[in-house]
Amino acid sequence: xxxxxxxxxxxxxxxxxxxxxxxxxxxxxxxxxxxxxxxxxxxxxxxxxxxxxxxxxxxxxxxxxxxxxxxxxxxxxxxxxxxxxxxxxxxxxxxxxxxxxxxxxxxxxxxxxxxxxxxxxxxxxxxxxxxxxxxxxxxxxxxxxxxxxxxxxxxxxxxxxxxxxxxxxxxxxxxxxxxxxxxxxxxxxxxxxxxxxxxxxxxxxxxxxxxxxxxxxxxxxxxxxxxxxxxxxxxxxxxxxxxxxxxxxxxxxxxxxxxxxxxxxxxxxxxxxxxxxxxxxxxxxxxxxxxxxxxxxxxxxxxxxxxxxxxxxxxxxxxxxxxxxxxxxxxxxx
Amino acid sequence: xxxxxxxxxxxxxxxxxxxxxxxxxxxxxxxxxxxxxxxxxxxxxxxxxxxxxxxxxxxxxxxxxxxxxxxxxxxxxxxxxxxxxxxxxxxxxxxxxxxxxxxxxxxxxxxxxxxxxxxxxxxxxxxxxxxxxxxxxxxxxxxxxxxxxxxxxxxxxxxxxxxxxxxxxxxxxxxxxxxxxxxxxxxxxxxxxxxxxxxxxxxxxxxxxxxxxxxxxxxxxxxxxxxxxxxxxxxxxxxxxxxxxxxxxxxxxxxxxxxxxxxxxxxxxxxxxxxxxxxxxxxxxxxxxxxxx
Amino acid sequence: xxxxxxxxxxxxxxxxxxxxxxxxxxxxxxxxxxxxxxxxxxxxxxxxxxxxxxxxxxxxxxxxxxxxxxxxxxxxxxxxxxxxxxxxxxxxxxxxxxxxxxxxxxxxxxxxxxxxxxxxxxxxxxxxxxxxxxxxxxxxxxxxxxxxxxxxxxxxxxxxxxxxxxxxxxxxxxxxxxxxxxxxxxxxxxxxxxxxxxxxxxxxxxxxxxxxxxxxxxxxxxxxxxxxxxxxxxxxxxxxxxxxxxxxxxxxxxxxxxxxxxxxxxxxxxxxxxxxxxxxxxxxxxxxxxxxxxxxxxxxxxxxxxxxxxxxxxxxxxxxxxx
Numbered sequence: 001x002x003x004x005x006x007x008x009x010x011x012x013x014x015x016x017x018x019x020x021x022x023x024x025x026x027x028x029x030x031x032x033x034x035x036x037x038x039x040x041x042x043x044x045x046x047x048x049x050x051x052x053x054x055x056x057x058x059x060x061x062x063x064x065x066x067x068x069x070x071x072x073x074x075x076x077x078x079x080x081x082x083x084x085x086x087x088x089x090x091x092x093x094x095x096x097x098x099x100x101x102x103x104x105x106x107x108x109x110x111x112x113x114x115x116x117x118x119x120x121x122x123x124x125x126x127x128x129x130x131x132x133x134x135x136x137x138x139x140x141x142x143x144x145x146x147x148x149x150x151x152x153x154x155x156x157x158x159x160x161x162x163x164x165x166x167x168x169x170x171x172x173x174x175x176x177x178x179x180x181x182x183x184x185x186x187x188x189x190x191x192x193x194x195x196x197x198x199x200x201x202x203x204x205x206x207x208x209x210x211x212x213x214x215x216x217x218x219x220x221x222x223x224x225x226x227x228x229x230x231x232x233x234x235x236x237x238x239x240x241x242x243x244x245x246x247x248x249x250x251x252x253x254x255x256x257x258x259x260x261x262x263x264x265x266x267x268x269x270x271x272x273x274x275x276x277x278x279x280x281x282x283x284x285x286x287x288x289x290x291x292x293x294x295x296x297x298x299x300x301x302x303x304x305x306x307x308x309x310x311x312x313x314x315x316x317x318x319x320x321x322x323x324x325x326x327x328x329x330x331x332x333x334x
Numbered sequence: 335x336x337x338x339x340x341x342x343x344x345x346x347x348x349x350x351x352x353x354x355x356x357x358x359x360x361x362x363x364x365x366x367x368x369x370x371x372x373x374x375x376x377x378x379x380x381x382x383x384x385x386x387x388x389x390x391x392x393x394x395x396x397x398x399x400x401x402x403x404x405x406x407x408x409x410x411x412x413x414x415x416x417x418x419x420x421x422x423x424x425x426x427x428x429x430x431x432x433x434x435x436x437x438x439x440x441x442x443x444x445x446x447x448x449x450x451x452x453x454x455x456x457x458x459x460x461x462x463x464x465x466x467x468x469x470x471x472x473x474x475x476x477x478x479x480x481x482x483x484x485x486x487x488x489x490x491x492x493x494x495x496x497x498x499x500x501x502x503x504x505x506x507x508x509x510x511x512x513x514x515x516x517x518x519x520x521x522x523x524x525x526x527x528x529x530x531x532x533x534x535x536x537x538x539x540x541x542x543x544x545x546x547x548x549x550x551x552x553x554x555x556x557x558x559x560x561x562x563x564x565x566x567x568x569x570x571x572x573x574x575x576x577x578x579x580x581x582x583x584x585x586x587x588x589x590x591x592x593x594x595x596x597x598x599x600x601x602x603x604x605x606x607x608x609x610x611x612x613x614x615x616x617x618x619x620x621x622x623x624x625x626x627x
Numbered sequence: 628x629x630x631x632x633x634x635x636x637x638x639x640x641x642x643x644x645x646x647x648x649x650x651x652x653x654x655x656x657x658x659x660x661x662x663x664x665x666x667x668x669x670x671x672x673x674x675x676x677x678x679x680x681x682x683x684x685x686x687x688x689x690x691x692x693x694x695x696x697x698x699x700x701x702x703x704x705x706x707x708x709x710x711x712x713x714x715x716x717x718x719x720x721x722x723x724x725x726x727x728x729x730x731x732x733x734x735x736x737x738x739x740x741x742x743x744x745x746x747x748x749x750x751x752x753x754x755x756x757x758x759x760x761x762x763x764x765x766x767x768x769x770x771x772x773x774x775x776x777x778x779x780x781x782x783x784x785x786x787x788x789x790x791x792x793x794x795x796x797x798x799x800x801x802x803x804x805x806x807x808x809x810x811x812x813x814x815x816x817x818x819x820x821x822x823x824x825x826x827x828x829x830x831x832x833x834x835x836x837x838x839x840x841x842x843x844x845x846x847x848x849x850x851x852x853x854x855x856x857x858x859x860x861x862x863x864x865x866x867x868x869x870x871x872x873x874x875x876x877x878x879x880x881x882x883x884x885x886x887x888x889x890x891x892x893x894x895x896x897x898x899x900x901x902x903x904x905x906x907x908x909x910x911x912x913x914x915x916x917x918x919x920x921x922x923x924x925x926x927x928x929x930x931x932x933x934x935x936x937x938x939x940x941x942x943x944x945x946x947x948x949x950x
Contacts, residue, residue: 048812048813048814049783049812165904167904168904195675195676195839195905196675196839196841196880196883196884196901197675197879197880197883197901197904198675198901198904199883199885200882200883200885200901201901201902203885222812222813223885224887225884225885225886225887226885228885228886228887229885229886252887252888262814263813263814264887265817266813266814266816266817267813267842267887268816268817268820268840268842268843268845268846269842269845269846269886269887269888269890269891270841270842270845270869270881270884270886270891270894270895271845271888271890271891271894272845272846272869273846274821274846275816275817275820275821275846276817277817277818277821278814278815278816278817278818278819278821279814279817282782
């Protein structure tokens with residue numbers, strides 16, 4: 001599918017299907033997701049509410065709800081099969097392999113412990129050498145907070161989460177997940193609840209920390225602007241499918257999928273000019289999803305075939321891939 | 335869009351079906367509903383379904399006195415030869431009258447008082463209502479009922495009255511708590527900003543959001559009221575002999591334990607069954623009215 | 628030019644702190660602001676959380692009573708709280724809130740929700756009450772099947788359209804919109820924004836539009852005001868505001884917006900690196916309230932609070948260094 005680079009993939013998801021069992025029936029959320037992140041790469045998953053962004057990354061850490069099932073597909077983390085992992089191996093993956101930063105930092109910070117206690121715990125769990133000692137923990141925590149431009153790290157360590165502002169809490173989460181080296185950081189809408197000026201600062205710190213630790217980053221966001229300013233590659237997701245991926249610069253120059261094109265037209269521009277009328281229709285019902293391309297019912301260019309078959313990624317060159325039948329011809333020519 | 339001239343109708347049937355679906359998700363609550371329905375039927379149609387419908391009054395049949403459970407008398411007979419099953423069926427009427435009567439009076443009264451106190455929290459009458467509630471909640475309901483029944487005559491109606499006096503504060507407190515939080519909901523605020531009247535805000539905006547909790551509590555309370563009513567009749571405050579009451583039957587029969595065990599055990603089981611029925615039903619009512627899809 | 632429909636003059640709203648260590652102090656949510664909205668205009672009020680923009684909206688709609696200053700609507704002082712306002716004023720000014728999930732009663736269906744404002748203002752069509760509701764739904768592009776649905780079964784966008792239908796049901800002349808699209812996806816936002824613009828054209832509505840999204844503001848406001856710690860930092864017609872921003876805070880906000888094209892990057896002007904966080908509105912720094920984050924602050928800024936000065940027609944800036 002994607003041209004392998006000289007770097008090894010950290011996460012490689014192939015044809016992942018995830019469904020949830022509810023009283024109304026089987027909710028088929030992910031419908032064959034293909035997704036790869038190489039070492040040191042910063043990748044954005046962009047999509048609207050309910051498209052399966054969070055489900056995709058949660059399945060990497062195996063933290064999906066209990067009523068979920070993976071009927072098909074595989075997830076490889078550094079070549080090891082995540083879906084087959086048990087006990088200690090899974091603990092290692094979550095403790096040292098990958099970490100997650102949530103939209104709402106109150107979700108991952110316990111209100112009854114100080115920031116310090118929680119950071120020390122995280123550092124101890126990373127299982128690295130010397131991390132059992134309190135001095136090392138203190139040292140690493142202070143360093144991590146300093147690197148996220150936090151004023152007065154010693155005071156932060158003895159504060160409780162509620163004593164900090166939202167932006168500060170999110171910075172603590174970043175510091176915490178990067179206090180020890182990680183192969184991958186997953187950030188799920190980390191700045192959605194923050195003001196733009198604070199968002200700007202937090203994204204810069206996140207980018208800076210990930211780069212200096214040589215980690216990979218998966219950034220989930222609904223904002224194409226945030227993706228453009230932070231990442232190297234963008235995946236666009238719609239209704240449980242990756243429908244388009246390209247290097248960031250490329251995708252903002254040229255959008256291939258009808259959905260990506262429509263989405264771009266809806267974004268209000270700082271230069272004015274009004275916004276498009278929106279995309280007609282709504283996200284399909286996952287209980288009875290369309291048989292073919294899941295965007296077909298809303299797509300102005302949909303043909304008979306689109307309603308029957310699911311399109312696979314077509315290669316447009318420049319590491320640009322799109323899951324749409326209208327580009328198959330182009331691929332053969334190219 | 336309006337060109338077709340077809341105005342959609344509100345589909346009440348579908349709304350009822352949805353409620354039933356949510357209620358029936360919990361199998362035990364369906365069992366509870368079944369128990370309650372069965373008991374209701376046998377008590378209302380006691381003259382038709384009871385084997386000896388006349389045994390509720392001053393009937394004497396010494397030939398068949400003190401018989402244990404047998405083919406003719408499934409649950410046995412009492413010391414003067416009356417059929418226990420027929421008497422239990424009839425006694426359930428009193429139990430239902432008690433439960434429905436008490437709740438019909440206290441639920442609306444208590445809820446409205448609580449809603450008003452909650453909506454106007456901070457005003458003097460709100461404080462007055464809530465302090466009265468505290469006082470009545472502090473008195474044990476049994477003592478209260480004993481007082482009322484000893485001042486007035488011990489009849490079913492008076493013990494019902496006594497229970498009402500003891501029961502309303504629970505609903506006041508429930509509605510008060512819910513209203514104090516609901517009045518800050520944005521939809522209440524926006525109705526106020528639109529200029530809606532106070533009765534509209536209380537009964538159309540706030541009340542529908544309280545009914546779920548209130549009806550759930552009321553269903554569970556049916557069991558409790560019946561139990562308390564039986565306790566009152568156990569000490570002689572309730573339906574007067576010769577008419578049967580569940581509590582009286584237990585207390586009369588208790589004198590003959592353990593030899594003639596059926597005299598008190600079956601009425602006691604009858605109390606247990608109806609209380610259990612309402613409690614099981616309560617869970618289903620909660621799910622049904624929780625408003626979740 | 629059109630008539631001025633709504634005007635704020637020296638508007639202040641302080642909330643006393645009644646408990647805790649800061650008891651006796653005040654949260655100065657709005658600290659003396661002036662603005663005017665003309666008929667058919669949209670004033671965009673932009674600011675970070677804690678800037679006082681929502682408090683301003685709530686004051687206009689009457690949820691709060693002003694501490695000082697005046698709000699003048701069609702020549703009448705309306706700085707009193709909602710309860711004391713005459714009924715016609717409630718018909719004339721309507722509001723759409725940020726989260727439609729919380730402003731629509733979950734126990735009331737679409738028909739009941741839309742009938743309420745009509746019956747309060749005695750505007751119900753006695754011959755065809757259902758048709759009246761259906762026409763309202765039609766204006767916000769909701770079909771007749773929604774008539775007996777409950778808010779819980781609607782999507783976020785549909786709920787907000789319902790809230791808009793409720794707001795326009797009484798034919799108001801002014802609508803206060805408090806971040807009406809910030810919890811929605813962009814494709815839904817686009818639909819709602821276009822609908823709001825169309826309604827404004829058709830009915831000559833005036834909007835007070837509160838948002839934190841400057842890109843959105845660019846596309847729908849006629850005038851933009853930036854608020855910081857309860858005061859307006861800069862106010863200007865939309866074109867001037869984006870082509871010649873003067874206040875360092877405006878420039879900082881513009882620089883922080885993530886954009887999706889190179890033209891937009893150019894439109895952000897000379898980049899002002901964002902730093903620091905908005906201070907608490909209880910302890911407003913002396914001098915210019917922005918001096919804790921301003922890269923250009925000098926001694927004067929730490930001593931004197933600047934006043935609003937007009938730099939060109941309708942363009943006012945509150946800064947000592949307005950270039």
